Structures are given as structure tokens and as C-alpha cells.
Amino acid sequence: xxxxxxxxxxxxxxxPARSLATDAPVAACAFNRDGTxxxxxxxxxxxxxxxxxxxxAAPDAAVPLHKGVVLSIVGDPxxxxxxxxxxxxxxxxxxxxxxxTELLAQKGKWFEHLVAHKTGAVAASxxxxxxxxxxxxxxxxxxxxxxxxxxxxxxxxxxxxxxxYGGITVWSLSKDVTLPPRRxxxxxxxxxxxxxxxxxxxxxxxQENDIHVWRVAQATDMRMQGYPAKVKSLSWTADxxxxxxxxxxxxxxxxxxxxxxxxxxxxxxxxxxxxxxxxVAAHPSAEFVAGGYDSGELQLGDIRTRRxxxxxxxxxxxxxxxxWSPDGFKLAVGNDRGDLLTIDLRR
Amino acid sequence: MATPxxxxxxxxxxxxxxxxxxxxxxxxxxxxxxxxxxxxxxVNEFGELxxxxxxxxxADEEVFExxxxxxxxxxxxxxxxxxxxxxKRKDKFDGILxxxxxxxxxxxxxxxxxxxxxVKARTRLDAIVTVIDAKHFFGQLEQGAxxxxxxxxxxxxxxxxxxxxxxxxxxxxxxxxRGINRYARIFHTQNSQIALDAxxxxxxxxLGRILEFEPDFLxxxxxxxxxxxxxxxxxxxxxxxxxxxxxKWMGALLQIKGGDIFRSKGILAIDGAPRRYVYQGVHMxxxxxxxxxxxxxxxxxxKLVFIGRSLDGDNLQRGFDDCLx
Ligand SMILES: [Zn+2]
Numbered sequence: 001x002x003x004x005x006x007x008x009x010x011x012x013x014x015x016p017a018r019s020l021a022t023d024a025p026v027a028a029c030a031f032n033r034d035g036t037x038x039x040x041x042x043x044x045x046x047x048x049x050x051x052x053x054x055x056x057a058a059p060d061a062a063v064p065l066h067k068g069v070v071l072s073i074v075g076d077p078x079x080x081x082x083x084x085x086x087x088x089x090x091x092x093x094x095x096x097x098x099x100x101t102e103l104l105a106q107k108g109k110w111f112e113h114l115v116a117h118k119t120g121a122v123a124a125s126x127x128x129x130x131x132x133x134x135x136x137x138x139x140x141x142x143x144x145x146x147x148x149x150x151x152x153x154x155x156x157x158x159x160x161x162x163x164x165y166g167g168i169t170v171w172s173l174s175k176d177v178t179l180p181p182r183r184x185x186x187x188x189x190x191x192x193x194x195x196x197x198x199x200x201x202x203x204x205x206x207q208e209n210d211i212h213v214w215r216v217a218q219a220t221d222m223r224m225q226g227y228p229a230k231v232k233s234l235s236w237t238a239d240x241x242x243x244x245x246x247x248x249x250x251x252x253x254x255x256x257x258x259x260x261x262x263x264x265x266x267x268x269x270x271x272x273x274x275x276x277x278x279x280v281a282a283h284p285s286a287e288f289v290a291g292g293y294d295s296g297e298l299q300l301g302d303i304r305t306r307r308x309x310x311x312x313x314x315x316x317x318x319x320x321x322x323x324w325s326p327d328g329f330k331l332a333v334g335n336d337r338g339d340l341l342t343i344d345l346r347r
Numbered sequence: 348m349a350t351p352x353x354x355x356x357x358x359x360x361x362x363x364x365x366x367x368x369x370x371x372x373x374x375x376x377x378x379x380x381x382x383x384x385x386x387x388x389x390v391n392e393f394g395e396l397x398x399x400x401x402x403x404x405x406a407d408e409e410v411f412e413x414x415x416x417x418x419x420x421x422x423x424x425x426x427x428x429x430x431x432x433x434x435k436r437k438d439k440f441d442g443i444l445x446x447x448x449x450x451x452x453x454x455x456x457x458x459x460x461x462x463x464x465x466v467k468a469r470t471r472l473d474a475i476v477t478v479i480d481a482k483h484f485f486g487q488l489e490q491g492a493x494x495x496x497x498x499x500x501x502x503x504x505x506x507x508x509x510x511x512x513x514x515x516x517x518x519x520x521x522x523x524x525r526g527i528n529r530y531a532r533i534f535h536t537q538n539s540q541i542a543l544d545a546x547x548x549x550x551x552x553x554l555g556r557i558l559e560f561e562p563d564f565l566x567x568x569x570x571x572x573x574x575x576x577x578x579x580x581x582x583x584x585x586x587x588x589x590x591x592x593x594x595k596w597m598g599a600l601l602q603i604k605g606g607d608i609f610r611s612k613g614i615l616a617i618d619g620a621p622r623r624y625v626y627q628g629v630h631m632x633x634x635x636x637x638x639x640x641x642x643x644x645x646x647x648x649x650k651l652v653f654i655g656r657s658l659d660g661d662n663l664q665r666g667f668d669d670c671l672x
Binding site (some may be wrong): 023024025027042043044068069071087108110112127128146147149165187188189206207208210229230336338 | 402405407409411412413414422424425427428432434435436437438463464465
């Protein structure tokens with residue numbers, strides 16, 4: 001992928017994009033498996049499916065599929081569409097044409113977090129339980145000590161880690177061997193979780209504005225402090241050399257290559273944006289990173305050159321979600337006012 | 348980052364009270380009345396709530412200790428999560444009502460609104476409303492600390508089921524309530540029947556309205572208190588306050604006694620400052636700001652109010668006196 005942020009063209013003109021305005025906050029966005037469609041999960045129960053091609057015509061507004069808020073959405077790892085979770089207590093499979101099938105229902109619960117793995121599995125959390133959806137079956141794991149506030153698959157998809165009050169729990173998903181879950185304890189409430197792309201580390205953000213990271217094999221841990229707000233967005237680079245964290249005015253990456261980040265400061269670069277970064281998303285294959293701010297600003301950074309460009313000016317509507325297309329050419333962006341933005345970075 | 352205090356913050360009313368005191372009846376009243384407003388209701392169990400227009404969210408009370416090693420510094424994790432989720436909805440609310448379980452300590456709920464920045468940015472704690480069963484209150488006081496805590500934290504108290512007790516019994520219950528918390532407004536009710544403006548939009552945690560309500564001291568008959576009893580008291584000063592000394596004293600006081608001090612608030616005449624300094628706290632957590640300016644010729648006096656357990660009024664007064672110019 002050829003993106004040279006030093007090229008003046010990046011500073012002067014924005015890449016091709018499509019922006020649609022809706023009137024419901026965007027809770028999450030995702031591309032489907034082959035990157036042809038982008039989906040935005042909205043606060044009115046609708047899921048807006050749009051062609052990933054920013055020049056293609058946008059279809060008419062969608063009908064509500066969930067009863068309340070669509071809280072989470074991922075590309076369906078076993079199909080062409082998406083899987084969504086809502087505060088109506090349902091997980092739906094959304095086909096490419098927008099038709100929905102119910103996969104799971106838990107009365108009175110909120111499906112706040114969904115993750116997908118390329119093996120075709122989806123993990124969803126509602127209340128104190130984690131649900132694994134794989135090969136047409138649903139298995140429940142839990143209960144955890146509190147509501148699950150973040151979850152992620154291991155690199156090979158054989159395990160799922162769940163964040164909760166008092167630490168994290170790692171479940172082995174094997175059907176043949178039943179292993180007891182591993183509990184990694186750390187006092188306080190853990191509110192976000194991402195497993196490193198090489199499988200070696202699990203990072204959480206805490207209620208006390210810290211980052212906590214465990215080495216899975218050794219069960220040793222480390223803590224990074226000094227954030228002015230809770231870190232609810234964590235993103236590992238494709239090569240697992242860096243962990244990006246939100247809640248700073250610039251891109252903030254902890255180095256995990258070699259001996260790890262202990263005793264080192266994080267790498268910080270980019271324009272000091274207006275406000276604090278609310279969402280950060282490392283590129284799926286290259287050294288780029290996208291960061292959205294509570295002010296509405298959107299930046300694209302390159303960790304090799306430490307350069308960054310502003311892709312979207314601050315407009316007061318906090319960015320709530322970011323998603324890269326699988327090929328890394330397109331970026332989907334949603335905010336709390338209901339703007340649905342898709343950017344094509346091939347200029 | 349500072350969170351702007353705007354009117355866009357949704358007011359939150361907390362309803363506490365023992366099981367059977369009349370919380371659900373009160374909730375149903377609030378929701379069924381023709382007020383044209385829309386509420387989100389956070390309950391622990393789906394009761395018989397007759398709601399069409401409003402949203403009912405079921406929550407488990409998840410009380411989380413903060414990572415500072417102090418047992419009184421707690422928040423409601425479920426509330427933080429639910430408020431965040433509610434703010435993702437297209438349809439906005441005029442208010443949020445939080446019903447606690449009968450045995451809940453209101454501390455964690457209140458502290459959530461003092462500590463969590465996301466919650467503070469989107470909502471404001473309006474008032475803590477406690478419903479009391481006039482007939483069973485004394486029995487509930489015997490059963491544990493909760494009934495006392497619920498009275499101590501209250502801004503508004505519904506002394507309910509007054510039809511089930513004699514005038515004499517009622518007076519005794521009210522006297523006992525006043526002994527714990529003389530700063531709450533008390534309403535006598537039957538079947539939780541109350542005008543909504545008596546319990547909603549009270550601004551009880553609004554720093555601009557601190558100590559707006561002067562208690563009726565004629566009612567504070569219960570003065571023969573025991574050592575570990577919960578009660579409320581106020582201390583005053585007519586000389587200006589030295590801000591550094593006050594900060595040090597209050598900091599140390601809350602460090603040592605924060606677990607026993609449920610609520611505190613105050614208006615201070617800071618030496619040389621043209622405006623009142625106002626603060627309020629729940630246990631160790633505090634909010635403060637500059638209030639309205641003193642008028643020309645107005646008497647600049649300070650007043651602090653404490654509601655808590657094992658409070659030594661003389662000791663507090665002496666400590667405060669040492670902070671004066
Ligand atoms: Zn404490």
C-alpha cells in the first residue's frame with residue numbers, strides 16, 4: 001500500500017469519501033469479510049449497510065432490526081454479512097441483503113461486545129456471561145465476577161479472554177477437552193480488552209485510567225499509568241510490536257518488541273489534536289494508524305516516519321468507532337451525532 | 348479534560364428504601380402520571396412497572412471498590428455502563444430514575460456521580476429520595492445499618508404508610524429520622540402519593556443551591572445520641588477562613604473519618620474572596636466551586652454540615668476554628 005503522508009497532497013486535499021447523515025448516534029462500525037460492504041450500528045436499532053465503494057450510490061435508509069440500540073457489530077466470519085448485538089438482548093446474523101436471523105436471545109440483557117475470529121467463530125458478551133457462536137452452536141461461559149466489559153479471541157481462536165471486575169478470565173474453547181478457565185487477577189474494574197496479534201499479551205483499560213498488560217504464558221503483568229481518562233480503545237499493530245491506546249491528545253504506542261515496554265516511555269507522535277483521542281485503530285497490515293477524537297477530529301498516522309495528517313476537522317461530534325477494511329484501503333468512521341463516513345485512502 | 352457542566356446533563360434521581368416501603372408504588376406513580384416526560388428507569392428486578400413510553404433497564408448492583416485501597420471509595424460499575432449505553436440511544440430522556448435494592452447502601456450510587464468522568468459529563472445526580480415505611484422503620488433500624496444509611500443520605504424523605512400508625516407513633520418515627528438527618532425534607536405520604544415536583548428536579552447536588560434548605564430546628568428533639576449513632580450537625584464561623592488551613596484540615600479529616608462521614612457540604616467565606624466557596628462530598632469524594640458573590644454589607648459567615656456516624660461536634664468545631672483568620 002502506497003500512502004506517503006509527507007506528500008503535500010495529503011495535507012491539501014482529502015481523499016475520496018462518502019458521508020451520510022443519520023439522526024442516531026453510531027455505536028459501532030465494521031466491514032464484511034470480503035470488504036465490499038460497510039455496516040454502521042445505530043442508536044435507533046437500525047443497521048445501515050453501504051457499499052464500501054465510496055462512489056457507489058447509497059441505498060435507502062434501513063429499517064430497525066433491533067428494538068433499542070445496536071451496541072455492537074462485526075463482519076460475519078462465516079458469511080458475507082454481519083453479526084450484530086443489541087440492548088434488546090439479541091444477537092442477529094445480517095445477510096448482505098439486510099435480512100436478519102436471530103442467533104441468540106437473552107431477555108433483559110445487553111449484548112455490548114462482539115468479536116469475530118477468521119475460523120468462523122463469534123464471541124458475544126451479555127451480563128456476566130460470554131457466549132461462543134460457532135458451527136451453528138451456542139455455548140455459554142461464565143458467570144464472571146461481574147458484567148463482562150470487553151473480550152477478545154486469542155490469535156489462533158482457541159481461547160477467549162474476558163475483562164471484568166478484579167481481572168480477566170481466559171477460557172479454552174475446545175469441545176473435546178474441558179479445561180478450567182485461567183484467572184488473571186488485578187484489583188479494580190477492567191473496562192476494555194485486546195489480545196495481542198501475536199497471542200502473547202492481553203491488554204486491558206481500567207476504571208482508574210490505567211492500562212494493564214499480562215504476559216499470557218508467564219502470567220506476569222505490568223501497569224501503565226498517567227492517562228487523563230479511561231482507556232476504552234486499545235489496538236495492537238499487525239506485527240504486535242506496538243499497542244496503541246486512546247485517551248491522549250496524540251497517537252500513543254507502547255513498544256512490545258524485544259524486552260517489552262517496562263521502563264520505557266510510550267512512543268507519541270502526531271498533531272496534538274483538538275481534545276482527547278476516543279478511538280484508535282491500527283492498520284490491518286501496514287504501519288498506519290487511525291485515531292478519532294472527542295472533538296470530531298480524525299487523524300491518520302505513520303509510525304515509521306512519525307508523520308500524521310488530519311483527515312477530518314474537529315466538528316464537535318465525538319468519534320465513536322473506526323474500522324479498517326480487510327485490505328486496509330478503506331476506513332469507516334462513525335460519531336455520536338450520526339454521521340457515517342467511509343474514506344478511500346487510494347488517492 | 349474538564350467536563351463542561353451544561354444543561355444537557357440528564358438529571359438522575361435515586362430511589363432508596365427498604366423492601367415494602369413503597370418504592371415500586373412511587374416509581375409507578377412517577378411513570379404513569381401525565382407529565383409528558385420520558386424516563387429511563389434502572390431497577391434491580393422487573394417489578395410490576397406499568398410503563399409504555401419509558402424504558403426499563405434491569406441491572407445487577409455491581410459495587411466496585413476503587414483501586415485506592417479504601418473500602419469506602421466505591422462506585423456502581425453497572426450504573427457507569429448503563430448510563431453510557433443509554434446515551435447511545437437516538438431517543439433522549441428527560442430523566443433517569445435509579446431504584447436501589449432494599450438493603451443497598453446509597454454511598455456507591457452517589458459516589459459514581461462524583462468520580463466517573465463519563466457519567467459526570469452526561470448526567471447529574473439530582474437527589475436521593477428515601478421511602479420509609481412508618482410502621483416498620485424502628486424494626487428496620489434494628490436489622491442492620493442500611494435503614495439508617497438510607498435516611499442519612501437522603502435529600503427527600505417520604506415518610507410513607509402514615510395511615511398505618513397513630514399520630515404518636517408517627518411523631519416518634521419522624522423524631523428519629525430528624526435525629527439522623529435534619530437536613531432532608533420530609534413528606535408524610537400514604538401509598539407513596541406525592542406531587543412530582545417534590546421529588547424531581549430538586550438540584551440537591553447542585554453546588555449553586557447548597558444549603559438552600561434550612562432545617563426546622565424545632566424538630567431536632569433527639570439530642571441524647573449514642574457514640575456510634577448516625578446523626579447530622581452543623582458548625583459555623585463568623586471570621587474568614589484561611590483556604591490553605593481549611594484544605595489541610597478537611598483533607599486530613601476525610602482521610603481519617605471519610606468512611607463515617609456519609610455526606611458533607613458547606614459554604615465558606617474565604618479570606619479576601621469576593622465569592623462564596625461551596626463544596627459538597629460523599630465520604631471522601633468532594634466537589635467544590637465558587638458560588639455567588641457576597642453582597643455589600645452582607646454578613647460573611649461560614650457553615651459546614653456533616654451527616655455521619657460517631658461525629659464529635661465539639662472536636663469538629665475546634666478543628667474548624669483553627670482554620671480561621
Ligand atoms: Zn474512601
